Amino acid sequence: MRMSNNLSRLGSDVGGTERGNRLIETAHAMVAPNKGLLAIDESNGTCDKRLESAGIAPTVEMRRAYRDLLITTPGLNQYINGLILCDETIWQTTADGTPFVEVARDAGILVGIKVDAGATRLAAHPGETVTEGLDGLRARLRSYTGKGARFAKWRATIKIHGDASPTRACLEANAHALARYAAICQEEGLVPIIEPEVLMDGFHNLERCQQVSEALLRHVFEQLNTQGVLLEEVVLKTNVVFSGLEAPTTDEADDVADATIQCLLRTVPAAVAGIAFLSGGQSGKLASTRLNAMHVRYGTPSQPSGAPGATVLPWQLSFSFARALQHPALEIWAGLDANRAEAQQALIHRSRCNSLAIQGRYSETPESA
Numbered sequence: 084m085r086m087s088n089n090l091s092r093l094g095s096d097v098g099g100t101e102r103g104n105r106l107i108e109t110a111h112a113m114v115a116p117n118k119g120l121l122a123i124d125e126s127n128g129t130c131d132k133r134l135e136s137a138g139i140a141p142t143v144e145m146r147r148a149y150r151d152l153l154i155t156t157p158g159l160n161q162y163i164n165g166l167i168l169c170d171e172t173i174w175q176t177t178a179d180g181t182p183f184v185e186v187a188r189d190a191g192i193l194v195g196i197k198v199d200a201g202a203t204r205l206a207a208h209p210g211e212t213v214t215e216g217l218d219g220l221r222a223r224l225r226s227y228t229g230k231g232a233r234f235a236k237w238r239a240t241i242k243i244h245g246d247a248s249p250t251r252a253c254l255e256a257n258a259h260a261l262a263r264y265a266a267i268c269q270e271e272g273l274v275p276i277i278e279p280e281v282l283m284d285g286f287h288n289l290e291r292c293q294q295v296s297e298a299l300l301r302h303v304f305e306q307l308n309t310q311g312v313l314l315e316e317v318v319l320k321t322n323v324v325f326s327g328l329e330a331p332t333t334d335e336a337d338d339v340a341d342a343t344i345q346c347l348l349r350t351v352p353a354a355v356a357g358i359a360f361l362s363g364g365q366s367g368k369l370a371s372t373r374l375n376a377m378h379v380r381y382g383t384p385s386q387p388s389g390a391p392g393a394t395v396l397p398w399q400l401s402f403s404f405a406r407a408l409q410h411p412a413l414e415i416w417a418g419l420d421a422n423r424a425e426a427q428q429a430l431i432h433r434s435r436c437n438s439l440a441i442q443g444r445y446s447e448t449p450e451s452a
């Protein structure tokens with residue numbers, strides 16, 4: 084991808100030449116127009132739970148076979164710019180022995196890797212967590228770049244419990260860890276995906292979700308600044324703003340779109356390379372509908388038109404979904420080779436729906452095609 088002279092100069096100044104330019108280029112490629120990221124970086128435990136819920140044995144081989152199905156889906160590169168893998172998967176191969184990273188590279192799909200070690204209890208703050216994984220991170224990143232990874236991912240999860248939490252301690256601890264991780268990634272030549280997520284569990288309303296999401300993002304960008312992270316070389320992955328799962332009311336897609344964009348405009352500097360949303364447990368259709376509403380109501384750098392008179396956002400908005408892309412494919416597959424092609428079709432279908440959504444062209448027609 085070509086960069087403007089300004090961006091190219093910035094990369095040279097900060098990253099000491101080639102590396103800085105390469106990171107900016109990678110970050111832009113990750114949010115290139117009309118495509119998104121497919122997250123298949125569930126921890127082994129989470130992947131096992133999802134396999135079991137689809138009646139599939141939770142074994143190393145079934146995890147490998149499932150990832151094989153997803154990664155080798157014909158035509159995936161029409162809609163997907165990058166894959167987020169986990170440690171187990173990045174070293175695995177297809178049934179015929181081709182490394183997964185080679186399959187992705189041959190399809191022109193970037194490979195990324197989840198590097199956090201998960202959320203652990205935050206001392207002195209009952210019910211709250213902090214994501215860990217900084218110990219030994221640099222050495223792990225080197226092994227992943229050696230394998231061909233171009234970007235990394237670290238997820239911080241924040242729960243809303245009424246007005247009492249999240250606490251400032253929880254927001255600060257998670258933001259600090261995200262920033263330390265991001266700085267190490269950039270030094271090691273990987274684009275960091277920064278993933279602060281406000282979880283959808285809870286009784287909170289849309290306004291409370293927006294308030295907490297804004298507070299979280301403010302802490303994150305303050306810490307990124309403190310730790311010297313170059314914003315042109317990061318991709319933000321964050322939650323869509325909507326009411327909690329147990330809330331008595333549901334939100335209109337337009338309200339979700341407006342609350343999400345207002346939250347981002349108030350907190351995310353324009354220098355960030357792009358924003359890719361997580362699905363957070365929304366159904367596939369709902370995730371596409373809300374993403375579409377954002378792109379109908381607002382313009383983006385690659386598609387500045389939006390609705391008449393609409394605000395043009397400074398960043399590309401994209402998707403980086405796990406469940407909202409994968410779920411139908413997993414259900415159809417059910418662990419059986421005979422269902423493989425149909426499951427891959429289901430993955431293509433959801434990927435295409437989200438590709439249309441980030442162009443503001445998603446509707447019931449392509450959904451039911």
Ligand code: 13P
Pocket residue numbers: 122123124125167238278361362363364403404405406407
């Ligand atoms: P979901 O899209 O299922 O929320 O997963 C997001 C994620 O962080 C996986 O990388």
